[in-house]
Amino acid sequence: MARYNAIICDLGDVLFTWSPPPNQILPLNTLRRVLSSSTWFEYEKGRISQQTCYDNIGRELSTSPMDIRKGIEGSCASLRCNLDLVSFFRELKDTTEGGLRIFAMSNISQPDYDALRSITVDMDWSIFDGIFTSFAAGTRKPELKFYRYALSQASLDPSRTIFIDDRLENVLSARSQGLHGLMYRESKELKQSLLSLFGDPILRGQRFLKKNAGHLASMCSGIAIQENFTQLLILEMTKDRSLIELGIVEKEGKWNFFRGNQLTTAKFPCDLDTTSLGLTVIRARVKVAASIMDEMLNYINEDGIIQTYFDHDRPRIDPVVCVNVLHLFYSYGRGNEISQTFRWVHEVLLHRAYVQGSRYYETAECFLFFLYRFISGCDDPVVHTRFYPLLKERITERIGAAGDGLALAMRLVVCHFTGVRNSIDLQTLRAFQCEDGGWDAGLIYKYGSSGLSIGNRGLTTAMAIHAIRCSSLASSSL
Template sequence: MSFASSYTTLIFDIGDVLFSWSPQTKTSISQNVLRKILSSPTWNDYERGRMSQAECYARVGGEFSVDPTEVARAFQDARDSLQSNEELISVIRHLKARSDGTLHVFAMSNISAPDYEVLRTKPADWSLFDGIFTSADVGERKPNLGFYKAVISSTGADPSRTIFVDDKMENVLSARSLGMRGIIFDNTRKVVRALYNLLGDPVERGRQYLTMNAKKLLSVTDNGILLRENFAQLLILEATDNRNLVNLTDTHRTWNFFQEKPLLTTEEFPFDLDTTSLGLTVTNSPEDVAHSVMDDMLDYIDDDGIIQTYFDHRRPRVDPVVCVNALTLFYSYRRGHQLDRTLHWIREVLLHRAYLDGTRYYATPECFLYFLGRLLEISSDVYLAVYIKPLLIERVRERIGADGDALALSMRLRLCAYLGLRNDVDLRTLLPLQCEDGGWEIGWIYKYGSSGVKIGNRGLTTSLAVKAIIEMQQRFPSPPSTVPAIPLVKQAYTTA
């Protein structure tokens, strides 16, 4: 399952993609009429070189009841307004330069010969293109298949290795029907993101993001408050095995979620069994310390026999994910039998799908399932494998293809890789969520129990996404389908 780019050709529309223009003129011709002229059969014939400019202006003047001289003035205003899309052109230049000559770039436009002559006088990096095809020269016009076939024949491009970008759906549809990867242009930033994702290696780009932001991979709330906390840092460390990426509060025994003064909660925030369990399993603490902490944890079990969240009897909170993480610690040291009633309750939560709306402190069902898979993987306990694993496989299968943010998808994919479940559906959804900088969109992992404010971390999402892709590559070497799960340029773009 290699994700190195197989694309060798880029084909771009010119008008409204590489160049923008304004339909607003100083004439009596309205924007609406101007656009109708551009879509008229007469104008189509003009762009295919079947009549002169003067003849075209005369005909559309008669068809739309306007003076031909006004038509000429209107289109002169349109030509004067032409401006190159330097952001997109710069990205294309970068992509082509880094390809070491393997990527070829072409333009393909419905444009008349006179208008093209004017266009070429506009400042732009025309040397970027290996060829420019106009409807006037070819005698065909998009979306007619003849135009595309002429370009393919002339360039020798393999449609299956070609990306086509155009602002009109019907033009993209024709390209796709010939086997090209079509992107509808409606926003420069989205198209740039799609190009980076299609032409780059997601693992390499993700790692670059993590390295560039080392020690700065902070968490953030969904209302924009930055948090310095240990839990996400521990998970990033576990996923990357790179201590240089994270900041952790040194501790010899128990861990606190917050590294500094608690935010959005009480000023004195107790140490918790959740972060402590994670810290003791990720950092390989001395065995005597781990046993001592587990002895203390056994003092925080409620009347139902379920282990609690905080080292604080004044906060008798219970959360299934916290229970799973405590079980992971206990089973890591062969003391799982001491939390039998907690384990039984966790299986009931799994059996009855009680996790589907998240838990008190965790935002998504994937959090519960992910940490349950982590329990099985770390413990390698035969009893747990029999008691939990078959049901977990069934529940994870149910989630494949379900809605989820980048973090939930990454957790699901890692689970599938561990359980031996191929999951091309969620992989195809995850890949386009990678941003231009190489990191993935933020995903929400936990939340404040009282207010419901969510907490996420792009570094955590990116580290789990990279790990998920690698594990899926290793488990299932054959490539997934290249058909995107959702349109590449319709994705929402959010960053922390």
């Protein structure tokens, strides 16, 4: 059953939009002054008549009451219903498990409300289980009496009620009464937020992955990049081979990041990073893995740190690559052969050298996630003693930091592993889920020379599903 069972939604500038006609007799700035005047507020509360309102405001603004009347009538005549949003509300109401009631709550006078009902003939007013107006309540938003009036009249539990309005002061007042306030900016954002609150994020994410199976390519500057790295990670997250496309592994068992020649050369070398990931996600025969690790040991720099490529002309190092190579070596009991790499990775963690990402990886979370992956897959007590307490400390420092969907999901996975509660990033991650059930492409990899970034919706979605599932398990165990 959904946590929320009711929605209270504003009418003007949410479900209805308006625009002054071209021949508007009342200047727009004057119209705004009319609608924000204390006299108009009294009129909306039903305390003065329409004519008295126009007369008083006319004197206040040195404007003809007739011009005010015509300006208001012209604006009302321009009202248009947001049919797409109304249709969305209808579908949400019809499909929400346990039932959903929807109410309207508007600062509006009785004459203007009557005019609204008569003008907007295409509006499906039946979606509302009740309509609360300021003239009927004798109070208006953001006055707290109006919220208490609505909650009382509809017998609503504020903790299970969502409030939607385009004005921050109105949303703030709603939140102060215990409602879940959503600030309206545009329909797409609102629908995304509501789906994250009412829908099952895991099921929606899984549908997205299934629908796009075999087409979860990475993107770089609008260009689809056929590569192996994210595909291997998606496979590890989902255990579903049908979702991904992998390139042919070279006969000696090495992996290349790329499966094509987009934004790269035809003879781009294989790399230790993708190879280490491939050999830990899809286990090779021990003899093959041993041969590859033997070759990797030929690519160590003067500091004793493992390099990125099977290529002596590219002597690059990256701490995330080092972590993934450590994972491979420790998986086969050979961790002691790259001890300098082990020490350097610990120094990177200790001194927070990863906070702005690395040469090939976009975010701090990439380093922390792959370090978690290494530790969790290793049964060496020295590794756990050396890294686990410090990893827990470092991931706690990241809670609430800005990040895209992939960074937040990685952060949540590491938090789960280290036993750190993180409801802040979980809520943000859920709000990032798109209308189609997937998450936007979070950035993971980048070209070291140009800095061009690579993102993948499939990976971000798979990681988000995994993170939300981990968080759910943690909550259920409390």
